[in-house]
Amino acid sequence: MFLLSTSSLRGYGLHKIFSFARDAHYDGICLDLNPLDFDTENAEYIASLSKEFKIPVVGITAYERKITPKVVDQIICMANILEAKTVNFYPPHRLDKNGEWFSEYLPKVQQRENNLDITVINVEPKTFLFLISEYKDATLPLIKKITGKTTLHVSNVDPESGTDLIKTFSLLGNSIHNVYLSDKTGNKEELLPWKGDMPLESLLIKLADGGYKGDFTLKVAPKELGVGDDKNVLGKLEEAKEYFQKHFKEK
DSSP, X not given: OEEEEGGXXXXXXXXXXXXXXXXXXXXXXXXXXXXXXXXXXXXXXXXXXXXXXXXXXXXXXXXXXXXXXXXHHHHHHHHHHHTOXXXXXXXXXXXXXXXXXXXXXXXXXXXXXXXXXXXXEXXXXXXXXXXXXXXXXXXXXXXXXXXXXXXXXXXXXXXXXXXOHHHHHHHHGGGEEEEEEOEEETTEEEEOTTSXXXXXXXXXXXXXXTTOOSEEEEOOOGGGGTTTOHHHHHHHHXXXXXXXXXXXXXX
């Protein structure tokens, strides 16, 4: 399925975002939770939008910071209300005190919620003072072990770290259940798929050749879609979908 992340149209209300997804013929929505956007936390309202526009909420992306076991349960409850099939979590941030939800609680939740794919997102290898990792337990081998399922975030891959996109794909392998599709060049991230230097065509071909059955989610910066101009936004969304369909030929 080819999904639209609500973060790609940050600044619009969810009603408008669902409208864009429908008009551009996307298969569904990936709801990016935002503590400053209360609509993204209102499961009943979102369910009504899904019904109105006939666009399913296929995935949910958790908050990037301050997760606890209680918050995990709230997100899982929302996923079940919306009948989502995937919930994506970031590894714990170094400045967040509670990390046990990740290494200890999340695997238990995955065992309990066997109707959901609970994935862990790869994060960019940033450090404090060039020594301390910004995220705890965030190496590719470790995130792969938490639930056995991952989300490959293209813009979070740093080729200069020695692990480029294709190597990241190889390391995560069959654990990948979702791909956040975007492009990147230098310090410019979350570009439209044809605007950067990442070997996206090779990635899509390799995924197709490997029989990948997971989801793809367009997750780009809002300015990439020309927000503020409805016609421009719709055209960019359609162009992104055409790019995906051209290069990913499901086996």
